[in-house]
Amino acid sequence: MDISNSDEARPVLEGPDIARVLTRIAHEIVERAKGAEDVVLLGIPTRGVFLARRLADKLEEITGRKIPVGSLDITMYRDDLRMHPPRALARTDIPADGIDGRLVVLVDDVLFSGRTIRAALDALNDTGRPRAVQLAVLVDRGHRELPIRADYVGKNLPTSLRETVKVQLVEEDGRDAVLLGVKRTAPAGEQ
Amino acid sequence: MMRHLISAADLTRDDAVLILDTAEEMARVADRPIKKLPALRGRTICNLFFEDSTRTRISFEAAEKRLSADVINFTAKGSSVSKGESLKDTAQTLEAMGVDAVVIRHSASGAPYRLANSGWIDAPVINAGDGTHQHPTQALLDAFTMRRRLVGRDAGLGRDLEGKRITLVGDVLHSRVARSNVDLLHTLGAEVTVVAPPTLVPVGVETWPCEVSYDLDSTLPKSDAVMLLRVQRERMNAAFFPTEREYSRRYGLDAERMAKMPEHAIVMHPGPMVRGMEITAEVADSDRCTVVEQVANGVHTRMAVLYLLLGGNEPAVSHARPVESENK
Amino acid sequence: MSKILIRGAKVLGGEPQDVLIDGETIAQVGTGIEAGDATVVEAGGKILLPGLVDLHTHLREPGREDSETVLTGTRAAASGGYTSVFAMANTFPVADTAGVVEQVFRLGREHGYCDVQPIGAVTVGLEGKKLAELGAMHESAAGVTVFSDDGKCVDDAVIMRRALEYVKAFGGVVAQHAQEPRLTEGAQMNEGIVSAELGLGGWPAVAEESIIARDVLLAEHVGSRVHICHLSTAGSVEIVRWAKSRGIDVTAEVTPHHLLLTDELVRSYNPVYKVNPPLRTEKDVMALREALADGTIDIVATDHAPHPHEDKDCEWAAAAMGMVGLETALSVVQQTMVETGLLDWAGVADRMSVKPAQIGRATGHGRPVSAGEPANLVLVDADYRGAVDPAGFASRSRNTPYEGRELPGRVTHTWLRGKATLADGKLA
Numbered sequence: 001m002d003i004s005n006s007d008e009a010r011p012v013l014e015g016p017d018i019a020r021v022l023t024r025i026a027h028e029i030v031e032r033a034k035g036a037e038d039v040v041l042l043g044i045p046t047r048g049v050f051l052a053r054r055l056a057d058k059l060e061e062i063t064g065r066k067i068p069v070g071s072l073d074i075t076m077y078r079d080d081l082r083m084h085p086p087r088a089l090a091r092t093d094i095p096a097d098g099i100d101g102r103l104v105v106l107v108d109d110v111l112f113s114g115r116t117i118r119a120a121l122d123a124l125n126d127t128g129r130p131r132a133v134q135l136a137v138l139v140d141r142g143h144r145e146l147p148i149r150a151d152y153v154g155k156n157l158p159t160s161l162r163e164t165v166k167v168q169l170v171e172e173d174g175r176d177a178v179l180l181g182v183k184r185t186a187p188a189g190e191q
Numbered sequence: 192m193m194r195h196l197i198s199a200a201d202l203t204r205d206d207a208v209l210i211l212d213t214a215e216e217m218a219r220v221a222d223r224p225i226k227k228l229p230a231l232r233g234r235t236i237c238n239l240f241f242e243d244s245t246r247t248r249i250s251f252e253a254a255e256k257r258l259s260a261d262v263i264n265f266t267a268k269g270s271s272v273s274k275g276e277s278l279k280d281t282a283q284t285l286e287a288m289g290v291d292a293v294v295i296r297h298s299a300s301g302a303p304y305r306l307a308n309s310g311w312i313d314a315p316v317i318n319a320g321d322g323t324h325q326h327p328t329q330a331l332l333d334a335f336t337m338r339r340r341l342v343g344r345d346a347g348l349g350r351d352l353e354g355k356r357i358t359l360v361g362d363v364l365h366s367r368v369a370r371s372n373v374d375l376l377h378t379l380g381a382e383v384t385v386v387a388p389p390t391l392v393p394v395g396v397e398t399w400p401c402e403v404s405y406d407l408d409s410t411l412p413k414s415d416a417v418m419l420l421r422v423q424r425e426r427m428n429a430a431f432f433p434t435e436r437e438y439s440r441r442y443g444l445d446a447e448r449m450a451k452m453p454e455h456a457i458v459m460h461p462g463p464m465v466r467g468m469e470i471t472a473e474v475a476d477s478d479r480c481t482v483v484e485q486v487a488n489g490v491h492t493r494m495a496v497l498y499l500l501l502g503g504n505e506p507a508v509s510h511a512r513p514v515e516s517e518n519k
Numbered sequence: 520m521s522k523i524l525i526r527g528a529k530v531l532g533g534e535p536q537d538v539l540i541d542g543e544t545i546a547q548v549g550t551g552i553e554a555g556d557a558t559v560v561e562a563g564g565k566i567l568l569p570g571l572v573d574l575h576t577h578l579r580e581p582g583r584e585d586s587e588t589v590l591t592g593t594r595a596a597a598s599g600g601y602t603s604v605f606a607m608a609n610t611f612p613v614a615d616t617a618g619v620v621e622q623v624f625r626l627g628r629e630h631g632y633c634d635v636q637p638i639g640a641v642t643v644g645l646e647g648k649k650l651a652e653l654g655a656m657h658e659s660a661a662g663v664t665v666f667s668d669d670g671k672c673v674d675d676a677v678i679m680r681r682a683l684e685y686v687k688a689f690g691g692v693v694a695q696h697a698q699e700p701r702l703t704e705g706a707q708m709n710e711g712i713v714s715a716e717l718g719l720g721g722w723p724a725v726a727e728e729s730i731i732a733r734d735v736l737l738a739e740h741v742g743s744r745v746h747i748c749h750l751s752t753a754g755s756v757e758i759v760r761w762a763k764s765r766g767i768d769v770t771a772e773v774t775p776h777h778l779l780l781t782d783e784l785v786r787s788y789n790p791v792y793k794v795n796p797p798l799r800t801e802k803d804v805m806a807l808r809e810a811l812a813d814g815t816i817d818i819v820a821t822d823h824a825p826h827p828h829e830d831k832d833c834e835w836a837a838a839a840m841g842m843v844g845l846e847t848a849l850s851v852v853q854q855t856m857v858e859t860g861l862l863d864w865a866g867v868a869d870r871m872s873v874k875p876a877q878i879g880r881a882t883g884h885g886r887p888v889s890a891g892e893p894a895n896l897v898l899v900d901a902d903y904r905g906a907v908d909p910a911g912f913a914s915r916s917r918n919t920p921y922e923g924r925e926l927p928g929r930v931t932h933t934w935l936r937g938k939a940t941l942a943d944g945k946l947a
Contacts, residue, residue, distance in 0.1 A: 073216070076230035076258075076502070086503035088209060089216040094223075126225045278834055299836035300707075300718040301788030308787075309832075322836070324718030370718060394723070395715030 009166065009181035013155060018138065018176045021154035022051070025136055026058035028152050033103055036062075038131065040099050041069040044108045044120055045090035050171040051138060052107040068095035072106070072127070077119035094127055104130040105152075109167040111137040114148035139178055141165045195307040195316045196496060199327040199375040204351060207379055211335050212348050213495035214488070220257065221491070228494075230502045231260035234291040239281065240266045240319070241297040246462060247319050247329075250486070251294050254493035260501075263290065278302060282311040290314055292501050300324035300367075315500050323365045329461055330371035332492040334379055336481050337416050339488075340457050353380035358410050359401075360386045360442055361420030361469055362431075364393050368461045369420055373401045386410050388442065390431045391422075407442055411451040418459040419444055419469045435468055445471040449479065457481050522546070523937070524554045528562035528898060530888050532864025535564055540894040543936040547890050560932060560942075562898055568868045570602025570895035570933065572875040572884050573845065574665065574694070574772060575748060575820035578604070578635065580623065582611025587825035587915050589623060592845070593632035595823070595914035597940035597947075599845040600897035600930040601633055603876065603884040604823075608640040609670040615640035615651035617659035624661035632940045632947075636881055639663040641682045641693060645671050650682060657689045664880045667694035669748055670795070672730055674700050679734060683743035692770075692878065694746040695734050697755070698796065702726035707836060709782040709797040717785060719835065722797045724752040731755050735762035735769050744768035746878055749822050751777045751796040753806035760815045770878050772820035773807050775851035776842055780804075780920060790831045790838030791920050794824070811870060812861040818875045821848045825916030843914050847907060849899065850926035857901075858927060864901075883936075898932035905929070913946060 013021070030036045036059055043052030049071040056069040073090040075081075106120050117135060124133065136152035141159045159165060159180065166179040196202075202210075220226055236255050240248050248264065255262045265281065278297070285293060292315045295303045300322030307316040320326040338347040341355055357376050363369045363385045376383045377400035384402040385392065396403055404410050411417065422438060432438045439445075444458060452458075458470075458480040466472050474480060523540040530536050530548065537552040538545060573596065579587035587595075589606075596604045606623050608614035614623065620637035627635025639656035643649045645668045656663040666686060673679045673695060682693050703726045708714050710721025731747055735758065738745040750756060750771050762769045776794060781801050784792045792798060810816040824841025831838050852871065856862040862870065876885025886892040906925050909917040933941035940947050 076228045076498070081230065081502060082504050084503050086499045086501075089213050089498075091216065092219060122229070126227065127223055278837075279832060297834065299834040301836075302834040304788045305834050322718050367718060370716070393715035394710050394721060395712035398712045399715070 009164075009179035011177045012157060012180045013139075013178035015176035018154070018178070021138065022054050023058055025152045025154060026055055026062055029055070029059065029105060029136070030062050032151070036067065038102045039067055040095055040102045040104050040130070041067060042072040042099075042104055042106055042124075043069070044106060044116060045071055045073055046172060047167050047169050048106075048108040050169045051109060055107060055136065068097060070095045072120055072123055074116060074119040074123050077122045079115055079119065092123070092127070099124070099128040099130045101129070101131050103132050103134065105134045105136050107136045109138050110165050111135070111140045111150050111153075112143060112165075114144045114146035117148050118146050138167060139165055194500065195303075196327050196500060197304050197307055197316065197318045198325045199330040199371040199378075202327070202375065202378060204378050204380070207331070207334065207375060208349060208351055210331055210492065210495045210499060211338055213499060214331075214335050214491040215344065215348060217494040217498070218488070218491040221487070227257055227259060229259050230498050231255065231258040233261070234501055235261040235263060235289065236292045236294060236497070236501075237263040237265055237285050237290045238319070239285070239293050239295045240264070241278070241295070241302070242320070244296055244320065246486070247296060250489040251319060251493055253490045254497055257490070258494055258497055260497070278306065279309070279311050282306055286312040286314065292317065292497075294319050296320045298322055317496065317500065320367055322367065324367050324370065326367040326371045327375070328489070328493050328496055329368050330375040331496065332485060332489040333372055333418065333459060333461070334375055335488045335492050336459065336485050337457070340481065341415050341455070351379040352376060355381045355415045356384070356413055357381045358384045358386055358414040358417045359420060360407060360417060360444070362391045362422045362426060363387045363396070363420065364391045365423070365426070366420045372418065373399050377401065384410055384414075386442070388432050388438075391426070408448065408451065411448060412453065414452055414456055416457045416459055417444065417452060418461070421461065421463065421465060422469050424465070424468070439468050443469050443471065444474050446473045449474050449477070459485060461485070521937070522555070522557035523560060523934070523939075524552060524557040525560045525562050525567065525896070525898065526554075528565055528567035529864070530567045531868050532566055535562070538567060538888065538896070540896075540934065540937045543894055545888065545890055545892050545894050548888060560898070565931065566864050566899040566901050567888060568600070568864065568897050568899060569872040569885055569888055570897050570935065571600045571849065571871045572879070572881055573601050573604040573821050573823065573848070574818060574875040574879050575669070575774075576604040576606055576823045576845065577609070577825065577841070578606045578623070579610065579825060580626065581619070585915075586827045589626035589635060590630045590632075591913065591915040592823070592825070593627060593630055593635060594946050595843070595845040595912065596633040597933045597935070598913045598930065599847070600849050600899065600933050601845060602895040602897070602933065602935045603634040603636060603881045604845070605636045605638050605665055605879055607669045608638050608667060609645055613640050613644050614638065615643050615645075617652065617655045617661075620656050620661040620663050621659050631935070631938070633935060634881070634884070636665075636879060637661045637663055638665045638667050638669070638694070641666045641668045641673050642678060647671060647673055647675055647678060650678065650685065653682070653686055653691065654689065657691060664689075664691050665694055665746070665878075666691055667696065667748065669694065669696045672696050672698040672700060674730070676733060676737070680737050680741060683738055683745060684741045687743050690880065692744050692746050694748050695730065696748050697727045697730035697734070699726040699730050702729075706797070708785045708793070709799045711782065711800060713782045713785055717788070719785065724754050724799070724803075727752055727796055728754040728758055731758050735759070735767050738769060739765065739767045744770070747771040749774050749777065749796055749820065750807065750810075750816055751799050751803060753803045756806045756810040756815055760810070763815065770817040770874075771815070772818045773811055773816045774822045775819060775844055775848045775855075776920060777807055778804060778811070778819075778855040779851050784920070788835050790833065790835050791842070791918055791922070793835060793838050793840050794842050795840040808855055808859070808861055811856060812866070817870070818878065819848065819852055819871050820875065821845050823914075825914055826918045827916060831918050841918065843912070843916050843919050846912055846914060847919060847921050847926060849930060850928045851921075853901060853928040854926055894934050894937040896932075896934045897930055900929045900931050901927065903927065903929040
C-alpha cells in the first residue's frame with residue numbers, strides 16, 4: 001500500500017505493546033473457548049500468519065498443549081480481483097486434522113472494511129465446516145463496509161479515511177510496530 | 192509475458208518462476224475436499240481444438256473448471272477445417288459470443304500467433320500446441336515436475352533450474368515439446384542437450400540455446416532428467432530412420448540404459464508413450480518415470496497460467512505481486 | 520496520327536532530352552525539338568526508359584478471375600510501367616493448347632493496356648508426364664516461344680531433356696521452375712535458422728540448386744538454351760555463373776521480392792510473406808543483387824501472383840503462395856539496385872526491358888529509345904518517396920508484402936505503341 005513516507009508515520013503500538021496485546025488475546029481465547037481444546041488458528045497472509053503463530057505459542061504456554069495453526073490465502077476470493085492485475089498467491093496451509101467441527105479463529109493484522117474477512121469466510125467454506133468461526137485482529141481501525149466484527153481486538157484505533165495503518169512485524173519487517181500515517185493522495189476509488 | 196501465451200520463449204525467468212510457484216499453490220487445492228477456486232467465476236473460456244488431443248483438452252478443461260470458469264469446447268476434426276478461413280470465422284464467432292479467452296490447439300505452426308495478432312479476436316490466446324512450433328504449457332508442466340523432483344516441493348519455491356542438466360531425446364525436428372522445453376529450460380538456467388539421429392534434428396539448430404548430440408549413451412551419465420519425445424512410426428517411411436528396432440537400439444531408453452543415469456535422475460515423457468520404441472515398459476513403469484505425475488502437474492500448471500493471465504483486470508504476469516491492500 | 524512530345528526526360532538516366540512520338544513510333548530524339556501540333560508532356564527531369572517487359576506474370580485468366588483477369592492484370596502492368604507481360608500457363612484450364620493461349624493473347628490485344636504474350640505449358644496439365652503440343656502453340660496466333668510448367672518443376676529428367684531439345688526447332692526456350700519436389704514435400708519456408716525456430720516445414724536451397732545444376736548440364740548436353748525462373752539462393756547464383764563461364768546457353772531471372780525481403784519476415788506468420796520460392800536469407804539477397812549487377816542473373820521478373828484476400832487471411836500453412844508485384848517492381852529495383860549503386864538506369868532498362876524481350880523474343884519491345892523504334896516507353900519519377908498503399912492498386916488482388924513500406928520512385932506515364940496507357944499516374 002501507499003503509505004505516507006515513514007517520517008510522518010507515527011507509532012501507536014511498539015514491540016512490547018504488541019506482545020502484551022497478544023498475550024491478552026490468548027487469554028481471552030482460552031477463556032471464551034473454554035480451554036481452547038478445539039481451537040484452530042488460521043492466519044491471513046502475510047502478517048496474519050505471523051500473528052497466528054505467535055498466538056499459538058502463547059496458547060501453548062497457557063494450556064500446555066500444541067494448538068494447530070495454519071494459513072488461509074484469500075487472494076482468489078477477493079471481491080476486487082478484477083480491479084487489479086493478478087496477484088501472486090500466498091500459501092493456504094490447513095492443519096493436518098482439518099477444520100471440520102473445530103473452532104476456527106481467523107487472525108489478521110488490521111480490520112478495516114471487512115472485505116478481507118468476508119473473502120476469508122468464503123475461502124473457509126471451500127476448505128471445510130468449522131463448528132464456529134471467530135476473528136482476532138491486532139488493530140481495528142473502523143470504517144466497516146460489511147456487517148463484520150472482531151471477537152478479539154488488540155487495539156481499537158479510531159482513524160480517518162485519510163490516514164493509513166501499517167503493521168510491521170519482526171518476521172517480515174525486522175521490527176514490531178503499528179504505524180499511523182497520512183495518505184499523500186487519496187486515489188480515486190480507494191476503499 | 193504479454194496478454195497471450197504463444198511461445199515459451201516469450202516468458203522471462205521471473206514470469207516462469209512465478210507460474211511455477213503459483214502452480215504449487217494450485218496443487219494444494221487438489222488435496223482439499225472442494226477442489227475449486229472462484230478466481231475465474233463468470234469468465235468464459237473456449238477450448239478451440241482444431242487437432243485431436245484428448246489429454247491436453249481435458250487437462251485444460253479440468254484447470255478451467257477448478258478455477259470456476261465457464262467452459263466451451265470446440266473440437267473440429269482435422270480435415271473439415273483444412274481451409275484456413277474457418278479459423279478466422281470461428282474466431283470471429285467466438286468474439287461475437289463474448290468469449291474471454293481462447294485456448295487453441297492447431298496442426299498449423301503459427302496459428303495461435305496469427306489468432307492473437309490478426310485482429311480477428313480480442314481475447315487472450317493460450318497456445319495449447321501448434322504444429323511443430325510450440326507447446327508452452329507442456330514446457331511449464333515439465334519444468335514444474337523437474338523442479339519438484341530435482342530441487343524440492345517447498346525448497347523449489349522462488350527458484351529456477353540453475354545448473355540442472357536436462358536431456359531431450361527423440362524427434363526434435365517435429366517436436367513442439369522440444370522447442371518449448373529448450374526455450375524455457377534455458378530461461379530457467381538449465382543446461383539442455385538434445386539427442387537424436389541427425390535426420391531428426393532441424394537444420395538451423397545451431398542457434399538454439401542447447402547442445403546437440405547423436406549419442407545417447409554418453410549423455411545419460413551427465414543427465415539429471417531425461418525426457419523422451421514421442422517418435423511417430425510414420426517417420427520411418429520417410430526414411431528418418433531405418434527400422435523401429437534400430438531406433439530403439441540407438442535411442443530408446445531401456446533398463447540397462449537407465450542404469451547409466453545418476454541415482455537421482457528422472458525419466459520424463461510428454462505422452463502418449465510408444466512403449467517398446469522410445470521407452471521400454473520396464474522404464475515407463477519404474478518409479479523414476481514421472482509420466483503420471485506430469486499429467487497431474489499439467490492441471491496445476493495450467494491453472495496457474497489461466498489465473499495469472501485472466502485472474503485480474505489486465506492479463507499480465509509481469510505485474511503480479513503480493514499486494515498489501517488497504518482493503519482489510 | 521497524334522503526336523506527343525516528351526520534353527526534358529532523362530533518357531536511360533542520361534542528360535535531359537526531348538522525345539517526339541509520332542503515331543506508334545519514336546520520330547525524333549534530341550534537344551530543343553519544336554512541339555508543333557504535338558501534345559507536350561513536361562518530363563521535368565524524370566527518367567525515360569523503354570517499356571518494361573515481364574517474363575513472369577500470372578494473369579489467372581481463365582479460371583481464377585476472382586484473383587486477376589487479363590484486363591485487371593494488364594492495367595496493373597501499365598501502372599507499373601510494363602508494355603509487355605508473359606502470362607504463365609498455370610490457369611484453369613492450363614495453357615497447354617493453342618486454343619487457350621490464343622484466347623489469352625487476344626484478350627490482351629483487345630484491352631490494349633499491355634501486350635500479353637502467353638507462355639505455354641511444357642507438359643499436359645502441368646503434370647510433368649507428357650509433352651504438351653509445343654509446336655502447335657508456337658504456330659498459333661499467340662506465337663508462343665516460352666514454355667514453362669511454372670508453379671511446378673519439370674522434375675523428370677527425361678521430359679526436361681526432351682522439352683529442351685524439342686523447342687530448338689522453332690527457337691523456343693523452356694523456363695524452369697527449379698524445385699525438387701521430394702525435397703520440398705510439406706515445405707513452408709526457407710529451411711534454416713528461422714524455420715527451425717518457427718516449426719515450419721523447411722524448403723532447402725539445395726532443392727532449387729540441384730535442379731538448376733541438372734538443367735544447365737542437360738542444356739549443355741543437348742545444345743539448347745534454358746531459362747531459370749526466380750533464382751533465390753546464393754548457391755543458384757554460383758551454379759549459373761559457372762554454367763555461363765562454360766558457355767552454356769542459360770539465362771536467369773530474379774524477382775523484386777527476393778532482392779529485398781528475407782525469411783526473418785516469416786516470424787510474423789503473416790502469409791503475405793509466403794511465396795514460392797520462399798524468401799531466403801540476407802546472404803542470399805546480397806548474392807542475388809550482386810549477380811543481377813554483374814549479369815549472372817539476366818533479368819528481373821515479377822512472378823506477379825495475385826491471390827484473393829481469403830487465401831492470405833488465414834494461418835500460414837493454409838495460405839496460398841505468391842505476391843503481387845507488377846505495380847511495385849520498379850520501385851523495389853530502384854531501392855535495391857539503383858540507390859545502392861549496383862545498377863544505373865541504363866542497367867535497369869537492360870534487366871527489365873531489353874534482356875527479357877530478347878529471351879522471350881518479344882518483337883517491338885526492349886528496343887533502344889531512338890528514332891524509328893516502336894514508342895513503348897515509360898516515364899519514372901525517381902525522386903518520389905511514398906508508402907505503398909494497396910488500395911490504389913489496379914490489380915484485383917492486394918497480396919503485397921510492401922503495404923505501408925516506403926519505396927522510392929513512381930511510374931507516371933506508360934506508352935504502348937504511342938498510346939498512353941498511363942498518364943500522370945492515371946490509367947487510360
